[in-house]
Amino acid sequence: MHLKNLKLKNFRNYETCEIEFPGNKILLAGKNAQGKTNLLEAIYYLASLSSFRPGTDSELLKWGAENCLIQADIHKHGTDIELRAIINPPKQKVLKVNGLKKTSFAGFLGNLTVVNFNVSDLLLLRGAPSDRRKWLDDAISQVYPAYKDRLAKYSRIRTQRNNLLKEYKNFPQEELLSVLDEQLGVAGSNIIHLRQKYLKEIRQIACRKHKNIAFEQEELNIIYVSTVTGEFDTLNDKIQKPDEILEKFHNALDEKRAGEIARAQTVVGPHRDDTSFIINGKNAVNFASQGQQRTVTLALKLAEIDLIEEIAGESPVLLLDDVLAELDNERQNFLLKSIKENTQTIITTTGLSAFNEDYLRDKKVYNIEAGRIYEGN
């Protein structure tokens, strides 16, 4: 997989931008607040149809602009593909692949795959459950493109159901609630099934990476903690079929019915689930040191690269945002050594002095200043 170029119009602090990505090693250098992360965010958007930052799509538009364009040419399995996204809130975004309009996310996703690794990922283990859900959802959307459509459907049903619950005390519509329960259950069970599958796959690879970085001294496990199915141990448990999960979904909804009506909220479902990382039998949230958390995150990111390569048959583009400076020498070396020659890597940095000359030799360097891009040397 090779990202050949990127064009932007009215994206964040870029009025217009055209940049080529020749070769596999690209460095984006610049002082703080110039637009380095924004550029990676645009690339990430084409791969996941969401930002890695929290917030809505309208925040991606340059202040004052009504719409924005992100466009790129990629080379994949020997063919060139043009991807184009126009973000036009409150209207739906317009997605095109080779000029053809796509009406589902699945028709667009899976073309460009990326793994993004930034400083806030280092807080993934201890951050909010919503951060971990977002990490998981974006990662799964890339390898199982239909997942994002299911998420969107689930979210629409949940909003409808929440609206119904808000009115329920004054205007109980039992029949409509049971129709929505069924729809929520079907959509939600599929999501949980794919999360179990993805986590089981990524655990296997991440565990190996983790052992290498931690010099075999630590054992990593991942548990999916669900409001529907309880704990799913990715090492020991078998992936549950959507039907099995659906039955549990209905039971959980029945059990929480009174509470949901009282709180006027859907409290059962994948939107409330979480993922726990276990090191040597202990939950990393409570016990892991900063260094141990970094090791897990690094192992996860490297595992994401391998898993995409395994499923898609080509290495994803790796986006490293300021992250090298945050890792100690040992982990930095492990990361750089683990990146294969055929993995296109785009790295942001505030200073080239952080890199030794050998490393800079065949890199393409761009300098970024206030939303403009200049060829570096």
Ligand SMILES: Nc1ncnc2c1ncn2[C@@H]1O[C@H](COP(=O)(O)OP(=O)(O)OP(=O)(O)O)[C@@H](O)[C@H]1O
């Ligand atoms: N919607 C927007 N419209 C215009 N400018 C924006 C918008 N959103 C963010 N910006 C501006 O974009 C600038 C660059 O942000 P970016 O995060 O890309 O910086 P950076 O080069 O990665 O800096 P750092 O080294 O600090 O990470 C910031 O000054 C920010 O205020």
Ligand SMILES: [Mg+2]
């Ligand atoms: Mg940045």
